[in-house]
Amino acid sequence: MLKRLFINLLLVCVGADLYAQATFPLNGVQDQRLQTYLFKNATIHVDAKTVLTSSWLLIQNGKIAKVGKDFDYPKNAIVQDLDGKHIYPAFIDVFSDYGTPEIPRTRGGGFGETRFESPKEGAYAWNQAVKPEIKASDIFKVNAKTSEELRKAGFGAVVTHSQDGIVRGTSAFVSLNTGKENEIILKNEVASHFSFDKGSSIQTYPVSLMGSVALLRQTFFDAEWYSKGGKEKERNLSLESFSKNLSLPLVFHSRNVLDVLRADQVGKELGVQFIIKSNGDEYQKIDEIVASKASLIVPVNFPKPFDVEDPLDAERVTLSELKHWELAPANLAKLAQNNVSFAITTSGLIDKSQFLANVQKAIESGLDKSKALAALTSEPAKFLKLEDQVGTLKAGLLANFLITSGDIFDAKTKIAENWIQGNQFVINDLNISDIKGKYKLEIDGNSKLAMDITGENDKPAIEVIKNDTVKIKTTTTRDKDFLTINFKMSPSDKGVIRLSGYIDDKGIRGEGRNAEGKEITWRAISPEKSAKTEKADTTKKADKVNAGKILFPFTAYGNLEKPKSEDLLIKNATVWTNEKDGIIANADVLVKGGKIAQVGKNIAAGAGIKVVDGTNKHVTTGIIDEHSHIALFSINEVETVSSEVRQGDVIDSEDIDIYRQLAGGVTTSQLLHGSADCIGGQSAIIKLKWGEAPEKLKIPNAPQFIKFALGENVKRGNSATRPNRFPATRMGVEQVYFDAFQRAKEYKKEHEAYAKLKSKAGVTAPRRDLELEALVEILDEKRFITCHSYVQSEINMLMHVADSMGFKINTFTHILEGYKVADKMKERSINGSTFSDWWAYKMEVKEAIPYNAAIMTKVGINTAINSDDAEMARRLNQEAAKTILYGGLTPEEAWKTVTLNPAKMLRLDAKLGSIKAGKDADLVIWNENPLSIYAKPEKTIIEGAVYFDAEQDKVKGESVAEERNRIIQKMLEEKNKGAATVRPNTRVRPSEVHCDSMLEFGGITVEEFENQQLLNNHKH
Amino acid sequence: MKRILKYILAAHLAAVSVSMAQNPAVGKASSKAIVISGAEIHVGNGTVIPNGTIVIEKGLIKEVGASVSNIPADAVKIDAKGKRVYPGIISPNSTLGLNEIASVRATTDFSEIGSINPNIRSLIAYNTDSEVIPTVRGNGVLISQATPEGGLISGRSSIMNHDGWNWEDAVLKADDGVWLSWPARVTASFDFATMSRENKKNPNYANVIRELDGFFTQAEAYKAEAGTTANIKLEAMQAVLKGNARLYIQVEKGKEIIDAIRFCKSHKIKYPVIVGAVSSTLAIDAIKENNIPVLLPTTHRLPDNGDDEVWEAYKLPAKLFAKGILTGMYYNESYWRTRNLPFVAGSAAAHGLSKGDALKMITENNAKILGIDNVVGTLEKGKQATLFISAGDILDMMTAKVEKAFIKGAEISLDDKQKRLYKKYADKYGIE
DSSP states (O other): OHHHHHHHHHHHHTTSOTTOOTTSOOSSOOOOOOOEEEEEEEEEESSSSOEEEEEEEEEETTEEEEEESSOOOOTTOEEEEOTTOEEEEOEEEEEEOTTSOOOOOOOOSOTTOOOOSOOOOSSOOSSTTBOTTOBHHHHOOOOHHHHHHHHHTTEEEEEEOOOOSSEEEEOEEEEOSSSOHHHHEEESOOOEEEESOOTTOOSSSOOSHHHHHHHHHHHHHHHHHHHTTGGGTOOOHHHHHHHHHTTSOEEEEOSSHHHHHHHHHHHHHTTOOOEEEOOSOGGGGHHHHHHHTOOEEEEOOOOOOBOOSSHHHHTTSOHHHHHHHHHGGGHHHHHHHTTOOEEEEOTTOSSGGGHHHHHHHHHHTTOOHHHHHHHHTHHHHHHTTOTTTSSSOOTTSBOOEEEESSOTTSTTOOEEEEEETTEEEEOSOTTSOOOOEEEEEEETTEEEEEEEEEEOSSSEEEEEEETTTEEEEOEEEEETTEEEEEEOSSTTOSSOEEEEEEEETTEEEEEEEOTTSOEEEEEEEEEEOOOOOOHHHHHHHHHHHHOOOOOBSSSTTOBSSOOOOOOEEEEEEEEEOSSTTOEEEEEEEEEETTEEEEEESSOOOOTTOEEEEOTTOEEEEOEEEEEEOOSBSOOOOOSSBOTTOBGGGGBOTTOHHHHHHHHTTEEEEEEOOOSSSSEEEEOEEEEOOBTBOHHHHBOTTOOEEEEEEOSTTTTTTTOSSOOSSSOOSHHHHHHHHHHHHHHHHHHHHHHHHHHHOSOOTTOOOOOOOHHHHHHHHHHTTSEEEEEEEOSHHHHHHHHHHHHHHTOOOOEEEEOTTGGGSHHHHHHTTOEEEEOSSOOSSSGGGTTOOTTHHHHHHHHTOOEEEOOSSHHHHTTHHHHHHHHHHTTOOOHHHHHHTTTHHHHHHTTOTTTSSSOOTTSBOOEEEESSOTTSTTOOEEEEEETTEEEEEHHHHHHHHHHHHHHHHHHHHHHHHHHHTTOOOBOOOOOOOOSOOOTTEEGGGTTEEHHHHHHHTOOOOOOO | OHHHHHHHHHHHHHHHHHHHHSOOOOOOOOSSOEEEEEEEEEOSSSOEEEEEEEEEETTEEEEEESSOOOOOTTOEEEEOTTOEEEEOEEEEEEOBTTBSSTTOGGGBOSBOSSSBOTTOBSGGGOOTTOSHHHHHHTTTEEEEEEOOBSSSEEEEEEEEESOOSSHHHHEEEEEEEEEEEOOOSEEEEEETTTTEEEEEEOTTHHHHHHHHHHHHHHHHHHHHSTTOOOOHHHHHTHHHHHTSSEEEEEOOSHHHHHHHHHHHHHTTOSSEEEESOOOOHHHHHHHHHTTOOEEEOOSOOOOSSTTSOTTHHHHHHHHHHHTTOOEEEOOOSOGGGGGGHHHHHHHHHHTTOOHHHHHHHHTHHHHHHHTOTTTSSSOOTTSBOOEEEESSOTTOTTTOOEEEEEETTEEEOOOOHHHHHHHHHHHHHTOO
């Protein structure tokens, strides 16, 4: 009786302002309630490691006063006996958007227009996606519905920010208590937030992921310059806020595991360590995640199974999606096992009521319970420096805690109460009695009945059993101690029997109406407690054992283990050396430590060397593709001068095209920016080490290149309307180059002058400009140009600009009219990288000829054949062979156009491009003469490791089919069990990717993009 | 004076450049018989005569075999010892001659406005003066099917020899078939809300099929009643319905192929042809069962899905041959790339097809599928002498080298714009 009163008293308290704002006038009389509570005899989880059994918790004025046992407590304390119950610190979500305004999803820009300027008024950043001045505390509004959802999930407070833009401003720490914002905001400016997603910005730049990276990078430098004196030249409130915010914890919102690695990489380059909100797929790159040492904020929005009943639908689901569905719940366990520090967030989970169930799923999949608790309490508090307020149950901290019926990670446990700052919220009424069991049932004198009550205490499921066998389902509702039960005694009955009764110690009794509407009485007697069954758990554990393996990369044809370098001796093959020895029959190649050790006849295999029979086979060095757009998330940025963007920032190590190229004998690709801009981005040169993470694909210390482009693409010549971006003619293109290099020279001078100053006191350091820095590197011959080019007039033009501005052109790529200016190129030692036989598809290739490569070669230009196409790249050997047909190159000359010659133009020929002792062991074993249409690679080797093996390819193909089927069967089972499913949705990479593609927009061309200006939110 | 000189010079240059831009003259029929001897003769039906002779007379193959009698005394003799002779390669489903510069609309004539256009004829738009044609025949591709695109029923194709003063002169078979683009049940489009490609069930699929069905039914009824008001669209369907022309159906996915086959059966289409990358087992079985030929696109394609076999497209011809389906091949990625058709067939040979079948696919099979095997497609007695001599294997670019070519017995020039530009600049630099 006393207990019931106590509850009622508390319920009244809910909603009453415990800490009415001091500055606000009061309408009425003061109503200050008692604020001291003592909770006795609970299992108290002070933190993830400290558990006190039958202990006491004293709270006063919204804070924890004492934790212990048998201590003296104030006499006015309201005492609650929690025998059998647990107390946990309330959860904290540090990646919430609670109470922030909804982000508009506008389609910006005009039709056919590039929007150059930010529409935001005031002295703010030039780019709309950079808004460090936004403070969550300024825009935060209490939202009763959301806060209730979060409280039910066990949260007491969250860190919230507006999840919009690349630089997003600061977050606020807010309570999930009820009340006015004045009391709810616990701390302003908690962390500074970033992403690579421009969000609602309607400005055109950046359109690409790599543009977002570049913008973030530049903003860091701008803020530094600004704080060190730049403010004398320009007032910029955004940059002011940016610098100020840097002293806070820095939180980055990533989109997938590669984005996590990218954010970390960029952060380290800028001298900061981001705390990264990840996406639950970190297990796919766990070694790299561990190496990053970054703290993560990890969601538990596990994917739903796909609806794969229709096999044609199922075809659209990729193996990686299938596997991710299966492995995602084990992600947290994997992080914990590898000692990655992480917090758990509700972010991405639309239905917050699923939160705890999903955490439990993670625990079933191997996550340690104390790590789970820490990730929900002390870890997030530590990440964002909130340990003095929340995260544990130590004296002095906020009285934010949960009272549960048992172990919080047990599926049967319920959260009874969520206390926030000493304010009670009842989540589940646990005082409701347990009525489960089998009862003898008497209705209107009929005693041949029984009743079986199962389900939840507050939502019982009741079956009436007739003659010991026939089970009748009922509709039942329970309101505390009252029950109503409706059912038909037999299916053919017209009427329903309606019972109403109340629960007491002896059972249930009451009255009702029979099918005919006549009044009746009934009772249910002496329940036998139903035995607890825990069979479900064992099946779940069995599933875990059967879960598939992680692939490197995490896609079809990925490796179970990353390939390792081996010492090899390839015996008795026809070896295409690309050296003075030419093509040697019956020769051997010895590979040691990833390098070619020896080439010649009758080389003896030493100990530990694997011998590969090369009889009737041809061995060549790996193909090098000078012009590729595979393995990228971005191709084009759309500023006329986009030299600040880097393909190296956006490498997609999981792209199946890497494997497809390996199958065609390619080992090295230069990943180029597209041809949308006169000066494009910085390229990345990668080896196709299928399975390695992006940073490991890059060739260490490779020479730096940059893409330039001329002609129809940069002037948008094939656009439906004349664009508003300068230049629109070849005349304008020339001026872009003059201007850019003019500015670069001035920039260089300014920086050199500053560097030479004896005393730098009082002098503002010149601003670092990444766009011009790349151009200065060209002037200093530290960066080399590869220029997309077609017609002779513009090629001639760029050579003249280069001569007059004092820079060199390393390579003309495509260079379809190279044959017309071969003498001029030769004079300047410019390389030519061309297509074998492309022409006629647009005006500027009208005079392209397949003899181009042969003419350039014969004039003495170092000439390569490139692909610009993921399909053609896997048969570059055939494209090279066309130089025999068209222009009569010798087989050796032809072969060099895809190996040694591109190695030379990439300035990597000291390591690549021929089979010579000391060079990298990048080798291909072919079944036939590699220039023949009938040739196929049997093995593609990079630095002594076999990355493609035709035999293994078959095995992989079969295992793709098996693995797909296994998981599809599992999904069907889930669906049959009643799990919600989602319709398969392909996220295929467009297969036709070229110079003018926009990958972020489904591979449409730049011209299509600009015609539509599809600047929607690009959220993935 | 100086000005006049300049003028003359300019006029002269203009004249030179004009002549440079023209295609070579059309080949002249030989009044005498032509005898090609000592060659490895690739008949096109899978057989090879290692050391054979071909006699050409009045545009036709008079004799072919290991030993040939009745060689006219005044015959022009071509010693092809160590060389190979092939039937002219046939390139179906092509826009060559209808498309000069792909990105310049003024030069493209292959896609008409409207969705049901059987009356549209590619024949009359076929430009024999296209500078692209000679570059294609230079690799032994001597015949192509000029094919309209776009809409549901794109129009009618015609089969063209790659030589002729005008289309009338070049045509091998006019209006050989009607082209139908079967709709897709599922369409993929980029969704800007989710920034991903989404597959959506095509809500109009059933309607479009109904529309087609209605149109074909109308066309059938049209022939039944004399005195009906003239309708050139319905009229244009008659040849297909009477079995005098093909119905080419562009369709790829399994369920759609089955729908298309049912459609053909219900309208009693005598010569349907399935055009597309048929890969589903379901569809392959249905095609085999109904004895329908297939025209496959180039093998130079990436698989549709990341989980698919790497060389899936390259293996497809061998797969269909193994099933016993009459299979041909086209290269419609771009009209200018059709010169690679022999190499695409070679790729199929690298991936499971025999070299004989690879050649057969683009010669005899293409001829059969297009309904021109009575006149071309193989080097057999009585057929038109549309053939060429290559120094080596035509399916392999490493060895292919077309040295002489004949269309209907007339030797054609192998010169083209690109070769002229090559010579022009080779001269400039003094290189070979």
